[in-house]
Amino acid sequence: MGPNASPPRRRGGAGVLIILLASAVVGAGIRAFTSDADSQSSSINPHTFTPFTLVSREPVSSTSSIFTFAHRGNPDAIGALRDAWKRGVWSIQIKQPQLQIARAYTPLPPLADPSDAELGAIRLLIRKENKGEVSGYLHRLPLEALVELRGPSLEYELPNDVKEILFLAGGTGIAPALQITHALQDKARIHVMWATRRREDCRGGSSDTRQAPKVGMLAGWKGLLGQEQADLSNAQEGNHEQNAIVRQLQSAKERSKRIPGCELSVDYFVDEEGSLITPQSVLQHTQSSKSPDSSTTQGRKLILVSGPEGFVNYWAGPKRWEGGREAQGPLGGVLSRLRLEGWEVWKL
Numbered sequence: 001m002g003p004n005a006s007p008p009r010r011r012g013g014a015g016v017l018i019i020l021l022a023s024a025v026v027g028a029g030i031r032a033f034t035s036d037a038d039s040q041s042s043s044i045n046p047h048t049f050t051p052f053t054l055v056s057r058e059p060v061s062s063t064s065s066i067f068t069f070a071h072r073g074n075p076d077a078i079g080a081l082r083d084a085w086k087r088g089v090w091s092i093q094i095k096q097p098q099l100q101i102a103r104a105y106t107p108l109p110p111l112a113d114p115s116d117a118e119l120g121a122i123r124l125l126i127r128k129e130n131k132g133e134v135s136g137y138l139h140r141l142p143l144e145a146l147v148e149l150r151g152p153s154l155e156y157e158l159p160n161d162v163k164e165i166l167f168l169a170g171g172t173g174i175a176p177a178l179q180i181t182h183a184l185q186d187k188a189r190i191h192v193m194w195a196t197r198r199r200e201d202c203r204g205g206s207s208d209t210r211q212a213p214k215v216g217m218l219a220g221w222k223g224l225l226g227q228e229q230a231d232l233s234n235a236q237e238g239n240h241e242q243n244a245i246v247r248q249l250q251s252a253k254e255r256s257k258r259i260p261g262c263e264l265s266v267d268y269f270v271d272e273e274g275s276l277i278t279p280q281s282v283l284q285h286t287q288s289s290k291s292p293d294s295s296t297t298q299g300r301k302l303i304l305v306s307g308p309e310g311f312v313n314y315w316a317g318p319k320r321w322e323g324g325r326e327a328q329g330p331l332g333g334v335l336s337r338l339r340l341e342g343w344e345v346w347k348l
Helices: 008-041 133-140 171-183 217-225 229-239 244-256 279-288 307-315
Strands: 048-058 064-070 088-095 101-105 121-127 146-158 162-170 189-196 266-272 298-306 320-322 324-326 342-348
Touching: 048 320, 088 121, 088 133, 088 171, 101 121, 101 133, 121 133, 121 171, 162 171, 162 279, 162 307, 171 189, 171 244, 171 298, 189 279, 244 266, 279 298, 307 342
Parallel strands: 162 189, 162 298, 189 266, 298 342
Antiparallel strands: 048 064, 048 146, 064 121, 088 101, 088 146, 320 324
């Protein structure tokens, strides 16, 4: 054997290494396939995607719908979410398989009297965005299509001693507000200010504390007509059949009336009607809570802001990335310039 010849043992070792690598690749493929198959009967969890079936899609407006997903093989597939409903605001992720991307959505609470088909289901309010890869994918799906879900991911854990919440919601930011009302329905006073682009987004909703828009010549007769004018204005504000989100808010309000010291109220603000949430409306609510005879003055008071990025930035300033994670950042926006003594602000 010449000085430059390779020892036979090394050639054999390289061959063994190649065989081992090939086996590892094949084994990984088998494990991945087996894992996918096994997940057909698994429960939703934060680590792996679990297939659910799209069982219904209920239009809320011309641009948004409520999607309901259920696990056909495991009726208790969302059992892992029971604790999340009590803790605060949380989301689940949906995978877009063609692009291999995922988007987080906030589930709506269970209905007060769910039918058998809705037990063990996940309901999501999803708006179809013009360039939304995941929302567009979901709106194109036929019923009975399989969709992969992962979660829950806790975004905000409610303090144990919270007694009052002012929730500023923009658009589909109403979903976290509904989660809050579900978690605190017997523990706190909650007021929601919901801003939407069009009346159809909150069709049938009538405000609880703000004056409804004045209509026509009768607007100047308020002093003469008294309650009749107030009733007419309120009817004009919510002059259509309630959509699914407004119905769920109304149901939550009715439940809160049966619990002393715990109240849910909602005010609607619609861009196309020229009604906007203003700093004055925020201050009016926060200052009215200082009433000495209020039973909710003891405990923490929170202002939660949820909605599109521009909405959150306007009211509370942008979040920041710290250590590879999204953090609250300093309070900015309109709320930073208001006198909000005793109130804590959190961006969702």
